Amino acid sequence: MDPVRNPFAPGAGSRPPELAGRGAILDEAKTAIERALMGRDCRSQMLLGLRGVGKTVLLNQIEELAEKSGHLTSFIEAPEDRELAELLLPKINQTLHKLSFSEQAKAKVHQAIRALRSFAATFKVTYGEMTLSVDPEPGVADSGDIENDLPELMVRLGEAAQEAGKAWTLLIDEVQYLKSRDLAALIVALHKVSQRGLPIVFFGAGLPQVAALSGNAKSYAERLFHFPAIGPLKSKDAKIAIKQPIEDARQSISDDALEEVLKDTHGYPYFLQEWGYQCWNIAKGARVEWADARTASAEATRRLDEGFFKVRFDRLTPKEREYVIAMAALGPGPYRSSDVAEHLGLTHQSLGPRRSTIIRKGMIYSPSHGDIAFTVPLFDEYLRRSFQHG
DSSP, X not given: OOGGGOTTSTTSOSOOGGGTTOHHHHHHHHHHHHHHHTTOOOOEEEEEOOTTSOHHHHHHHHHHHHHHTTOEEEEEEOOTTOOHHHHHHHHHHHHHHHHTTOGGGHHHHXXXXXXXXXXXXXXXXXXXXXXXXXXXXXXXXXXXXXXXXXXHHHHHHHHHHHHHTOOEEEEEEOGGGSOHHHHHHHHHHHHHHHHTTOSEEEEEEEOTTHHHHHHHHOTTHHHHEEOOBOOOOOHHHHHHHHHHHHHHTTOEXXXXXXXXXXXXXXXXXXXXXXXXXXXXHHOOSSEEOHHHHHHHHHHHHHHHHHTHHXXXXXXXXXXXXXXXXXXXXXXXXXXXXXXXXXXXXXXXXXXXXXXXXXXHTTSEEOSSTTEEEESSTTHHHHHHHHHOOO
């Protein structure tokens, strides 16, 4: 098959595997977006799942839905070492600039910009070329406590959007990297704008531990958010994710080749994309056969080992690597923390700090008390292939 027209290549234009079988989630997001624009109660979403299930692709699709519905949107990918105030200020400034073109909203926009100036000065945020040529508003968003100040700022923004007949959609990826106080402030702010019926809706995405982190930050988070679990695709949807792009390109794939791809990828969208890409490049005729799928599996695995898996492993310190290799040595997870400690010949308590650091790096999480698991699907297989011989 022609690799130049590979439908699984990034940007090839075919429907990404991450969107197969995700219709219910997108429908719920669209409903929330439409309700926000009408000034009606809408429930924010927090998409939860392991690496490679397509959370970011879904967030991008939700942003597109919001823009088509007339929302102003702001997309943030939260890094590990940045404050939420620093991430939000340029986005809020851009949004207020767009709202300023509405004649009926000018007074509210001016109030919001003054609140933004107060907030920026209080939290000493620098933001490059951004300038605010207004005086701060004393007593608004300037207490120095982000849990008090961010809600005041977002209320001002919501009022300006409401006056302009607009709505704002905020999307944050990698929510697990937000500091606990920042996550708490965000939850309080969203709660306040929801109580006031202001047209702001939030969509977040993160690893499975985000639900617990949100609940720990504010007990009412479970009422404020819907937490849809984004997992591997069901067999029917996974088959569509592989077959449809191939058939759209007027080629085909045999049933046994399709089953082989599903067996190796376990239905995870990121891996389906990689396996599909390799199958297309390897097949010589107009049909992907079982032998092509087997060869594709070996090539896809090699590429993942050298890239997707290795990049994540390289972020760990030698002691952290020792810990995750010990996890993988126990077989498929989840794992008891005490079993990992026993395998290393150390105490469960002494390994606590090391385990916590690996969790903060987003490599492992705790699905239940005393248990740990990898956030990257098939990572245990990579570790066994790479570091256990004989």
